[in-house]
Amino acid sequence: xxxxxxxxxxxxxxxxxxxxxxxxxxxxxxxxxxxxxxxxxxxxxxxxxxxxxxxxxxxxxxxxxxxxxxxxxxxxxxxxxxxxxxxxxxxxxxxxxxxxxxxxxxxxxxxxxxxxxxxxxxxxxxxxxxxxxxxxxxxxxxxxxxxxxxxxxxxxxxxxxxxxxxxxxxxxxxxxxxxxxxxxxxxxxxxxxxxxxxxxxxxxxxxxxxxxxxxxxxxxxxxxxxxxxxxxxxxxxxxxxxxxxxxxxxxxxxxxxxxxxxxxxx
Amino acid sequence: xxxxxxxxxxxxxxxxxxxxxxxxxxxxxxxxxxxxxxxxxxxxxxxxxxxxxxxxxxxxxxxxxxxxxxxxxxxxxxxxxxxxxxxxxxxxxxxxxxxxxxxxxxxxxxxxxxxxxxxxxxxxxxxxxxxxxxxxxxxxxxxxxxxxxxxxxxxxxxxxxxxxxxxxxxxxxxxxxxxxxxxxxxxxxxxxxxxxxxxxxxxxxxxxxxxxxxxxxxxxxxxxxxxxxxxxxxxxxxxxxxxxxxxxxxxxxxxxxxxxxxxxxxxxxxxxxxxxxxxxxxxxxxxxxxxxxxxxxxxxxxxxxxxxxxxxx
Numbered sequence: 001x002x003x004x005x006x007x008x009x010x011x012x013x014x015x016x017x018x019x020x021x022x023x024x025x026x027x028x029x030x031x032x033x034x035x036x037x038x039x040x041x042x043x044x045x046x047x048x049x050x051x052x053x054x055x056x057x058x059x060x061x062x063x064x065x066x067x068x069x070x071x072x073x074x075x076x077x078x079x080x081x082x083x084x085x086x087x088x089x090x091x092x093x094x095x096x097x098x099x100x101x102x103x104x105x106x107x108x109x110x111x112x113x114x115x116x117x118x119x120x121x122x123x124x125x126x127x128x129x130x131x132x133x134x135x136x137x138x139x140x141x142x143x144x145x146x147x148x149x150x151x152x153x154x155x156x157x158x159x160x161x162x163x164x165x166x167x168x169x170x171x172x173x174x175x176x177x178x179x180x181x182x183x184x185x186x187x188x189x190x191x192x193x194x195x196x197x198x199x200x201x202x203x204x205x206x207x208x209x210x211x212x213x214x215x216x217x218x219x220x221x222x223x224x225x226x227x228x229x230x231x232x233x234x235x236x237x238x239x240x241x242x243x244x245x246x247x248x249x250x251x252x253x254x255x256x257x258x259x260x261x262x263x264x265x266x
Numbered sequence: 267x268x269x270x271x272x273x274x275x276x277x278x279x280x281x282x283x284x285x286x287x288x289x290x291x292x293x294x295x296x297x298x299x300x301x302x303x304x305x306x307x308x309x310x311x312x313x314x315x316x317x318x319x320x321x322x323x324x325x326x327x328x329x330x331x332x333x334x335x336x337x338x339x340x341x342x343x344x345x346x347x348x349x350x351x352x353x354x355x356x357x358x359x360x361x362x363x364x365x366x367x368x369x370x371x372x373x374x375x376x377x378x379x380x381x382x383x384x385x386x387x388x389x390x391x392x393x394x395x396x397x398x399x400x401x402x403x404x405x406x407x408x409x410x411x412x413x414x415x416x417x418x419x420x421x422x423x424x425x426x427x428x429x430x431x432x433x434x435x436x437x438x439x440x441x442x443x444x445x446x447x448x449x450x451x452x453x454x455x456x457x458x459x460x461x462x463x464x465x466x467x468x469x470x471x472x473x474x475x476x477x478x479x480x481x482x483x484x485x486x487x488x489x490x491x492x493x494x495x496x497x498x499x500x501x502x503x504x505x506x507x508x509x510x511x512x513x514x515x516x517x518x519x520x521x522x523x524x525x526x527x528x529x530x531x532x533x534x535x536x537x538x539x540x541x542x543x544x545x546x547x548x549x550x551x552x553x554x555x556x557x558x559x560x561x562x563x564x565x566x567x568x569x570x571x572x573x574x575x576x577x578x579x
Contacts, residue, residue, distance in 0.1 A: 017370065024367045028358040031394075099352030106318055106350075108343040108414070109371045261320075263352070 014113060021109075021117025022124070029121060039087045043079040043129050044136065047071055050198065051141055061202050063228075069144060070200050072137035073224040078197055079129030080159045080223075081216065084122045086188050088167035091118075093180035096171070097263045105261040122167070123160050130156065146226035148235035155222035155237065162215055162244040165251035172258035191216040215247040270329075271296045271418055271449040272317060277326035279312055286312045288473035290326075294466075296417075299440060299450045301460040301481075304470035305562055310453045311351070313470070314420055317451070318348055331418055344372055347416030347448075349408050351423050357396035361387055361406055364395060365413055372414035384442075385409040386435055401432050408436065412443065419443060421452040425459060437462055457555040467554075469561045476561045485557035492526040492551050494533070495519065496544040505536045518546075 029035055055068035062070060095101045104114050137143035146152045170187065174180050192198075194207060195217035201208040211217040218240035225237040272294040279287040287309045294300045302310045315321040316328060319335035319342065328335060333342040355364055362378060369375035382391050385405040390398060398406065404427060411419055421440070425433045440463050444450055454460055460467050461481045468478040469485075477485050497518045498504075505511060509529055511519040523529045526549055537544050 020367065020370055024356075024359065024363065027363065028356050031358040099350060099354030100356065102320070102352070103348075103350060103354040103410070106320055106343070106346075106348045107368060107371050108340050110340060 014110070017109065017113045018116045018120070021113060022120045025117050025121035026124065029125065035087060039082045039125060040079070040129055040132070043075045043082060043133060046078070047075045047133060047136065055141060059200050062200060063233075066143075067200070068137065068141045069227065070224065072133055072141075072143045073146075073227050074197050074200075074220050076130045076133050076156075077159065077216075077220040077223040078192065079133065080126040080156060080219065081163050081188065081192075083125040083129065084160055084163035085167040085170070086184055087125070088118065088122045088164060089171045089174075089184045090180045092168060092171035093174045094177045096260060097177040099263060102262045119164050122164055126156070126160055144227060146235070147228070148226040151226040151235040151237075152223065155219070155226065155241065158241050158244050158248075159219040159222065162248035162251070163219070165248045165255060166215070168259065169251035169254040172255060172260065175264055195220055212243075215244045218243045269295055271298070271331060272300075272451065273327075273329045274313075274317070275327040277313065277316065277328060278324045279309075279316060279321065280324060285473050287316070287323075290470070290473070290475055292468055292475060292478060294449060294451060296449055297444055297447045298465045299444045299452070299463050301464035301467040302451070302453045302470055303455075303457075303460055303467055303558060304453075308470045308562075309473040310470055311422060314422060314451065314453065318346065318420055319343065344414065345417045347411040347414055347419040349411035349419070349421045349424055351426070355395045355403060355406055355410070358394060360392050360394055361398070361409075362391045364406065365409055368410050369413045374415055375413055376415045378413070381409045381413050384412065384439060386432075401428055404428065405432070405436075408439070412439075416448065418449045418451070421450065423453055423455065425454070425456065433459070457553070457558060461554050469558060471562045477557075481554050484554060485552075485561055487552040487554070487557045490552060491522055491524055492549055494521040494523065494526060494529060494547070494549050496533075496547040498542060498545065502542045503540070505533060505542075507532055507536070 050071050051068050055066065055071065057067050058064045059067055059070060092101075105111070134143075134145060138145055170184060171180070174183055191211070191214050194211040195201075195214065196208070196211065197216075197220060201211070201217075208217070218237075222237040222240040222244070225233070225240070226235040228235055270293055272292075274293070275291045277287055277290040278285070290309070290313055292300075302313065304310050312321065316323045317330050317335055319330075319338045322336050331342065331345050333339060335342065359367070361382065365378045365381055369378055369381075379391075382388055385408050387402060387405055387409065390402060395403065395406065404424075408421070408424060411421065424440075425436045428436060437459070440450055440452070450463075452463070464481055466479060467481050467484060468475050470476070479485075482488055495514065495518055497516075505519075507521070507529065509521055509523050511521050514520040521529055521533075530549065533544065536542075
C-alpha cells in the first residue's frame with residue numbers, strides 16, 4: 001500500500017470517527033430531558049408566549065413591522081447561543097470535572113475528532129432550533145421568511161463559531177460543575193436582556209449603545225438583517241459579523257491558553 | 267518483540283516547589299503484573315500519568331512499549347488500556363453503547379459482548395450508565411480499559427469501592443489479562459491485592475522508590491525477623507531461653523527473632539522436658555503491610571492527609 005493510499009484510508013477512517021462521535025453526542029443530548037427542554041424547548045416556548053402577548057403590535061423604529069417578525073429571527077439567534085454558549089459551556093465544565101475529558105484525552109481518539117464531535121453536535125442543535133422556529137413562525141404566525149438565505153447562513157455560521165468559542169472560553173474560568181449552570185445562565189440572560197431579545201431596542205437608546213459592545217445583540221441583528229423588509233437595508237450585516245468575529249478570536253485566545261483536560265478540584 | 271514493556275530512568279516531575287517525582291527508575295517486563303504502592307501524594311499517580319502520556323516529565327528517560335509517551339502518538343495510545351480513579355462515563359448512554367463507541371477508537375478491539383461478560387455486566391448491558399451502582403460503573407470503567415485489546419493496561423486503584431466478590435472478579439480478570447500476555451501496571455492501597463496479583467511491587471514514598479521486588483521478599487521479609495507466639499497453662503513456669511519472651515496481650519508470650527529455627531528448637535525442647543504444653547503456638551513473618559508501613563513510615567511521616575498530588579490549577 002502506498003503512503004498516499006494509507007493516508008486516504010486514514011482520512012476516511014477519521015471522517016467516520018467524527019461521524020460516530022456526533023451520533024453518540026446526539027444520542028446523549030436528546031436522551032437528557034433537561035438538556036433538550038432547556039435548550040430546544042425554551043426558544044419555542046418563549047416565542048409562543050411573546051407572540052401570544054403582543055406579536056401583532058408594530059415596531060416603529062424597525063420599519064413598522066409586526067413584533068413577531070422580529071421575534072422569529074431573534075429566537076433563532078437565541079437558539080444558537082443556547083446550544084453553543086450555554087449548553088456547550090456547562091457540558092464542558094461537567095465533563096472536565098467528572099473526568100470524562102481526561103478519559104477521552106487518554107483514549108486513541110484524536111483531540112480534534114473529540115472536539116469536532118462536541119462542536120458539530122452544538123451546531124446541529126442550533127440548526128434544529130432555527131428550522132423549528134422558522135416553521136412555527138411561517139405557519140402559525142404568517143411570518144415572512146428571509147429574502148436572502150446566503151446572508152442568513154453566513155450569520156448563523158459566524159454566530160455558531162463565535163459562541164462556540166465563547167462557550168469553551170467561559171468553561172475554562174468556571175471552577176466546578178455546581179457553579180457552571182448559575183454562572184453561565186446569569187451571564188447569558190443578562191446579556192440577552194440588555195441586547196433587546198424580548199423588547200427590541202431603539203437603535204439610539206443607551207441600552208443599545210451598551211449592548212453594542214457585546215456579541216449577543218450583534219447575532220440577533222445579523223440574523224434579523226436577511227429578513228429586512230425596508231427598502232435600501234442590506235441583508236448582509238457586515239458590522240455585526242465583524243464584532244462577532246473579534247469576540248470569537250478573543251475567546252479562542254482564552255480557550256487555547258486556559259483549556260484543561262482534568263478536573264480543577266484537588 | 268522486546269521483553270521490556272516499560273523502562274523508566276531518573277524520572278522527575280515537580281509542581282511549583284513541590285517535587286512530586288524525585289528520581290524514579292524501574293523496569294516492567296512484558297506480561298508482568300507490576301504494582302505501585304505508596305501513600306496518597308507519594309507520586310504514584312503522577313508517575314503513571316507520565317507513562318500514559320497525559321503529563322510531561324521534567325527530566326529522565328521513559329520508554330513505554332518502545333514509544334516516548336510524551337509524544338502522545340495515536341498508535342501508542344491504541345496499545346494502552348487505562349482505568350482511572352474517577353468514575354468517568356457518560357450517564358445517558360447504555361453500557362453497550364459506551365463500549366461500542368470506544369471500541370471504534372481502536373484498530374483491533376475486543377468484541378463488546380466479550381468485554382461485557384468479562385466485567386460481569388451481562389444483565390446491565392442495555393441499562394443507562396446513570397442507573398448503575400458505583401461498583402457497576404467501576405466495572406464498566408475497567409471494561410473501557412480493556413475494550414481496545416491493549417498490550418499494556420494501567421489500573422489506578424481498580425477495586426476501590428468493590429464488594430469482596432466483585433474484587434475477586436477483578437482479580438481474576440487481571441490474572442486472565444496477564445496470562446494472555448498483557449502487561450499490567452496497577453496502583454492499590456490494599457496489600458492483599460498487591461500480594462495476590464503482583465509479580466513485583468514498588469513502594470513509592472515522597473517521590474522516590476524505597477523498595478522494589480516480589481511481594482513475598484519485599485524489604486527482606488522472607489529472611490528477616492519472625493515472631494513466635496504461644497501461651498502457657500495457668501501456674502506453668504516461664505521458659506528459660508537465650509532470647510527473652512515478652513508478655514504480649516492476653517497472657518500471650520511473644521519472641522521476636524531472626525533465628526526462629528534455633529529458638530523453636532530450644533522452646534520445644536523445654537516444653538517436652540518440662541511437660542508444659544505450648545498452647546496456640548504460631549510463627550509469623552512480617553506481613554506485606556508491616557513491611558510497607560515500615561518503609562513508608564521511614565520516609566513519609568510528616569505528610570499527613572496530603573491528597574494525591576496534582577498540578578496546581
